[in-house]
Amino acid sequence: MKLNRTSFALVATLLAGTALPTFANATVTVLGWPGGSEETALRATVETYNKQASDADKVELLFFNREGFYDKLQADMAAGSSAFDVNLVATYSIGRYAPYMEPVDLGADAAKVFGESVLKTMQFDGRQYGVPTDLSLHFMYYRKDLIDALMKDDAAKKTYGEIAQKYLGKPLQPKDPDSWTWDDWAATALYFTKQVNSGSPVRYGTVLQMKNLLFNMMVFQSLPRSYGGDWMDKDGNVTVDSDAYRTGLELYKKLYDAGSSPKDSLSYEYAETNAAFASGQAATALQWNAAAADLTSTEKSPAVAEVTGIVAPPAGPDGRADHIHGLGLGLNKNAKNKEGAVRFLKWLATEDAALLYARSGGSPALSPDVVAKVAKERPDLVKLGEFASKYGYVMSGATSASALPVYELQAKEFTGYWSGQQSLEDALAHTKAGMQDLLKK
Amino acid sequence: MALVTRAEGRMYLTPLVGFLLLFLGFPAIVNLIYSVSTVTFETLRSPVLSGFGNYVAVLNDREFWGSAWFSLRFGLLTALAECLIGLFLAIFLAPLLSKRPVLMAPLMLPLMVAPAMVGLMYRLVLHEFAGPVPYYLFEWFGDSPAFLDINNAFRTLVVVETLQWTPFAFLLFYMAYSAIPLDVREASSLDGASPLEIVRWIDLPLMKPTLVIAFFIRFIDGFRVFDNVYALTGSGAGGSTTSLSIYIYQAFFKEGAIGKAVAASVVLFLASFIVLHGLNRLAGRRKG
Numbered sequence: 006m007k008l009n010r011t012s013f014a015l016v017a018t019l020l021a022g023t024a025l026p027t028f029a030n031a032t033v034t035v036l037g038w039p040g041g042s043e044e045t046a047l048r049a050t051v052e053t054y055n056k057q058a059s060d061a062d063k064v065e066l067l068f069f070n071r072e073g074f075y076d077k078l079q080a081d082m083a084a085g086s087s088a089f090d091v092n093l094v095a096t097y098s099i100g101r102y103a104p105y106m107e108p109v110d111l112g113a114d115a116a117k118v119f120g121e122s123v124l125k126t127m128q129f130d131g132r133q134y135g136v137p138t139d140l141s142l143h144f145m146y147y148r149k150d151l152i153d154a155l156m157k158d159d160a161a162k163k164t165y166g167e168i169a170q171k172y173l174g175k176p177l178q179p180k181d182p183d184s185w186t187w188d189d190w191a192a193t194a195l196y197f198t199k200q201v202n203s204g205s206p207v208r209y210g211t212v213l214q215m216k217n218l219l220f221n222m223m224v225f226q227s228l229p230r231s232y233g234g235d236w237m238d239k240d241g242n243v244t245v246d247s248d249a250y251r252t253g254l255e256l257y258k259k260l261y262d263a264g265s266s267p268k269d270s271l272s273y274e275y276a277e278t279n280a281a282f283a284s285g286q287a288a289t290a291l292q293w294n295a296a297a298a299d300l301t302s303t304e305k306s307p308a309v310a311e312v313t314g315i316v317a318p319p320a321g322p323d324g325r326a327d328h329i330h331g332l333g334l335g336l337n338k339n340a341k342n343k344e345g346a347v348r349f350l351k352w353l354a355t356e357d358a359a360l361l362y363a364r365s366g367g368s369p370a371l372s373p374d375v376v377a378k379v380a381k382e383r384p385d386l387v388k389l390g391e392f393a394s395k396y397g398y399v400m401s402g403a404t405s406a407s408a409l410p411v412y413e414l415q416a417k418e419f420t421g422y423w424s425g426q427q428s429l430e431d432a433l434a435h436t437k438a439g440m441q442d443l444l445k446k
Numbered sequence: 447m448a449l450v451t452r453a454e455g456r457m458y459l460t461p462l463v464g465f466l467l468l469f470l471g472f473p474a475i476v477n478l479i480y481s482v483s484t485v486t487f488e489t490l491r492s493p494v495l496s497g498f499g500n501y502v503a504v505l506n507d508r509e510f511w512g513s514a515w516f517s518l519r520f521g522l523l524t525a526l527a528e529c530l531i532g533l534f535l536a537i538f539l540a541p542l543l544s545k546r547p548v549l550m551a552p553l554m555l556p557l558m559v560a561p562a563m564v565g566l567m568y569r570l571v572l573h574e575f576a577g578p579v580p581y582y583l584f585e586w587f588g589d590s591p592a593f594l595d596i597n598n599a600f601r602t603l604v605v606v607e608t609l610q611w612t613p614f615a616f617l618l619f620y621m622a623y624s625a626i627p628l629d630v631r632e633a634s635s636l637d638g639a640s641p642l643e644i645v646r647w648i649d650l651p652l653m654k655p656t657l658v659i660a661f662f663i664r665f666i667d668g669f670r671v672f673d674n675v676y677a678l679t680g681s682g683a684g685g686s687t688t689s690l691s692i693y694i695y696q697a698f699f700k701e702g703a704i705g706k707a708v709a710a711s712v713v714l715f716l717a718s719f720i721v722l723h724g725l726n727r728l729a730g731r732r733k734g
Contacts, residue, residue, distance in 0.1 A: 076699035083487040104488055217680050267574050268592030271683040272599070277573060284575035413700045421684025424596040 032063045033345040036078070036089040038332055039068035042295055043139055046367030053361055054352060062345045075409060078102070082337070090340035091350065096331040096399065099129040100406035107336045108132040109347060115354040120372040122394065126331030129404065135335030136353045138362060139295075140370035142327045142392055143224055143318055145190070146282060146300055147182045147289045150312040151197060151206060155179050164204070165196045172201070172263060182289075185319040187228055190289065191256055197288035200264030208286040212278045213257060213266040217420040219412035221274060224291055225419070226328045229253035230398060231321030236411065236440065237401040243440045245415075246433040249321075254432070258423050271424055285309050291318060295368060297385040315385070317392045327396035331370075407443040414439040481709040486702060493705075500709035509685060510710060513693035520604065520689065521669030527608045528664050529657065532615030536623050537645060543620065554617065556610045565677025568606050599679050599687055606674060611667065615660045622656035623649060662725065666718075690714055 037047045051064045058064070067089055069077055075098055081088065082105035094102055111133060116124060119137055127135040155161050156179050169177035169192035177192045185193070194210030195201050201210075214221040234249030260266055267273065267281055275292070279299060282290040285308035292300075303310040317325050334353065340346050352358055359369050363379045363386055370393050371379075371386065380387050402408070415436055422432035450458070481500055483493035504510050535553075543549055559567075572593040574580045583590035593602045626649060634644050650657075672691035681688040681696060688696070694714070698707035 073699065079487055079699070083490055215683070217683055217685065269572075269574060269594045271596060272569075272594035272679055280573060280576045286575060410701055413696075417681070417685050421686075424683035424686070426596065426684040426686065 031061045031342050031345070032065045033091060033342050033349050034065050034067055034089045035091040035334065035349070036067045036069070036093055037334070038071075038093050038139075039074070040071050042298060042366040042368065043332065044068060046362050046365040047138070049365035050353070050358060050362045050367070054349065054358070058349075061342070062348055064349055075101075082106075082339075085339050087337070087339040087341050090337055090342050090346035091334050092337050094127065094135045094333050094335045096126045096329070097403055097408040097412070099127070099134055100404055101409065102335075103129045103134060105338050106134055107338050107340075107343075108134055109136075109336050109350050111136060111354040112351060114356070118354060118356045118359050118372060118375055119370065120394075122397075123331070123370045126329065126399075127333045127335070135333035136350050137331050137333045137370065138353070139332040139368045140389060140393055141330040141332065141368065142294055142389065142397060143227060143291055144294050144297060144315045144388070144392075145182065145185070145289060145291055145318050146296070147193075147314045147316070148207070148287075148309065148312055149314040151288050152179070152182060152193070152314070154206075155193075155196070156181075161196075164202060165192065168192065168195050168201060172259065182314060183316045185316070187231065187253075187256060187319045187321055190319045191260060194260055194265045194289055195263060198263060198265040207288050209267055209281070210265040210288050211260060212273065212281040212287045212290040212292075213261060213270045214273045214275070214278050214292075215257070215261065215266075215270045215420055215423055216272050216274045216277075217416045218274050219409060219416050222412045222415045222419065223328050223330055224293070225253065225257065226400065227291075227318045227326045228256065228321070230326035230328070230400070231318070231323055233321075233323045235401050236403060237444065241444075243437050243444065245440055246437045250433065251429060254419060254422060254429060261423055271420060282306075282313075283309055294385065294389055298366065301385075315388060317396055325396045326398050327392050329393055329397040329399060402444050405444065410443050411440055414443065477708050477712060480705055481712045483705055485704045487704070490704075496705075500705040501713070503706050504710045504713060507706075509688065510693060512685065513688040513690045516600075516686075516688060517669045517671070517690040520600075520607070520671060521665045521667075523604050524607045524611070524668040525661050525664035527604065528612045528615045529619075529661050531608070531612045532617075532660070533619050533653075533657070535612070535616045536619035537649065540620065540623055544624070550617075550620075554613050557613050559610070561610065561673040562677045564606060564610050565674035568602075568674075569678055572602070594679055596683050596686060599682055603675055603678065603687060606678065607668060607671065610674070611664060615664060618656055618660045619653065622653045626652050 035047075035051070037044060048066060051066055055063045074093075075095075078092065079101060082092070082102060085105075092102075092106070094106065111124075115136070123137050123140060124133065126140070127133060127137045155165065162179055165179050166176055169175055169188075172195050173188055173192055175188060175192075177189060179193065179196075180189050182190075182193075190211075197205045197207055197210035199205045199208050214224050229247070229249040229252065232249035232252050234247050234253065235244055238244050261270060267287075269277075273281070275296070278290055278292050279296050281287050282292070282296075283300060283306035297315060299305045300313050301310050301315075306313070318327055319325070334350060336343065336346050336350065353362075356375055359371060359375065360379055363369055363371065363376075363383055368386065368389060370390055373390065376386050376390050402411070418427075418432045418436045418439070421427045422429055427435075479495075480493055482495055482498060483500075484496040485493035539549075556564075571577045571579055574590060579593075580590035592598060630648060630652075631644055634648050639647070670691050671689050672695070675687055675689055676692055676695075679687045681692050690710070694707050694710050697703045697710060701707075
């Protein structure tokens with residue numbers, strides 16, 4: 006009996022020893038976007054915040070893997086998880102997660118830091134669900150040295166014109182990348198393709214991200230958009246079978262079939278595209294803005310860092326278009342430490358925090374006055390803000406709860422067409438039928 | 447006198463039965479309910495019974511049958527390749543391994559790596575600009591095949607799976623081969639049997655139970671493949687590398703079609719149960 010009492014006392018002491026520090030250190034747990042510049046910037050920003058925060062407000066970071074992130078997050082939130090107080094939210098998933106989150110008032114100054122249009126990327130049903138930490142859009146990366154040499158060489162220009170005529174049926178001439186149409190880009194990609202032009206100094210004219218993956222559809226979307234494409238018309242009818250989508254899908258397939266993009270492009274996503282362009286064997290790449298830091302770093306991409314140019318995606322008949330995708334942090338409805346979480350989110354929306362986040366490698370879209378303060382260290386953020394305000398768009402229906410399944414559906418059907426498993430007509434018909442089903446929910 | 451009375455036996459078994467009921471029985475019942483319900487992530491705790499519509503949707507879905515065909519082909523091919531190579535290695539390396547058993551350790555190493563890691567590793571190894579395999583192919587032959595394009599992805603996945611799991615089959619076969627008494631082989635040798643005849647008429651018949659078990663274990667593992675395929679090609683261009691497990695995962699998480707995903711898993715469970723029950727009966731008949 007004595008032994009039992011002693012054991013009981015020991016166990017109780019052990020439990021108390023482990024539980025008490027937990028009570029004493031009620032922290033704010035933040036679930037962030039894992040890997041890449043977002044994680045690095047958030048870690049650095051939180052480190053600064055923790056130096057000034059009280060014990061109860063100190064932030065602890067939690068990261069899953071990127072693979073299946075949104076699915077795991079959905080399962081956790083639907084199960085009422087309180088494992089994190091603040092969670093990641095993205096423009097295209099707000100509708101999906103809003104039922105498990107609480108709106109948050111960021112204060113009047115947030116609009117001065119980010120601008121109303123950027124704050125809207127974190128709104129659903131008119132309510133603010135998060136602080137916009139990163140804005141993602143796409144840059145057209147190109148090799149300045151290759152384009153400059155092409156523009157100066159008359160024989161090369163003649164070959165370029167012949168290739169454009171043969172493959173695109175148009176007598177095009179080389180142009181400055183900032184005034185490219187999609188046809189100009191395609192002709193340039195074909196010219197720099199070894200399989201098309203044996204004199205090409207590089208193996209491929211471009212790198213297409215064609216893996217069956219929803220994020221790749223975001224990259225592709227700007228092509229049909231610049232031809233006037235949209236998911237739905239004003240009456241809510243699905244319009245994915247438009248000429249704009251046909252043109253975009255056919256152009257990708259034409260380039261892939263001609264060997265302008267690596268053979269394994271059907272398994273390429275962000276990392277593979279970066280590796281291909283950084284190898285110095287590709288002339289152009291339509292890629293996420295987050296890659297700018299790596300592709301222009303002499304340490305990470307020594308072969309191309311000093312010759313990489315950046316412009317907005319090429320133009321179509323409706324001008325240029327750049328797909329905006331905002332990441333942010335918002336409040337979990339089941340948060341254990343809501344007060345601490347709200348204090349952290351409000352601090353994150355201040356100018357000081359946004360600038361710190363930018364200097365630490367993040368990609369916040371900041372208002373012109375604020376971005377001017379980091380323009381020297383982060384010139385890409387100036388481009389980010391400029392492209393977002395001039396060319397940024399969100400497809401009709403793309404903030405609904407079904408937005409991500411729509412991208413998934415497009416990824417499956419479009420890659421089926423690009424890989425030659427189904428015709429363009431079938432791909433568009435399947436996509437339209439699936440989107441009608443998803444968007445009416 | 448029995449060492450343990452019937453009452454004591456029941457008492458000892460109670461925790462195990464309780465555990466199984468809680469951790470296997472409860473999810474199974476929830477699955478069955480979800481499979482005949484309309485349910486979303488928002489209504490996980492309040493599904494609405496809606497009949498067998500989910501089963502009809504699954505059985506009419508061409509993607510379900512496409513993924514079932516992928517899993518069947520993948521399971522059969524990888525199991526066959528792993529068993530054949532494993533058997534060859536077990537017999538070929540047996541004399542060496544009996545003298546240098548330490549060599550078993552490096553041969554077993556692939557089993558220690560998580561399948562998802564293997565997928566990620568090959569994603570790097572086969573990448574045209576970062577991987578050593580395409581690099582040397584370009585150096586030596588001026589070109590490299592697209593290992594993960596629509597024509598080669600299936601073959602690449604089969605090779606990757608086979609490379610990782612052949613050591614498992616090899617280990618079983620080597621143990622079975624080593625367990626055959628030497629005097630049996632010596633006797634047949636004295637009777638004038640050639641080494642090939644000894645393998646054909648002595649070793650293989652004695653190893654048959656192990657061969658069958660290893661084949662089915664590897665088939666089941668290949669049939670339910672998920673991690674390395676998902677890490678390497680995802681569901682593939684146009685869904686071309688969608689295994690049944692990936693189909694269920696996608697229906698559940700990507701489409702949010704929980705009822706359909708669960709119905710597919712029930713169909714898979716029933717099919718597996720029928721096959722395993724058939725095998726069990728077959729084994730029972732052989733014993734009898």
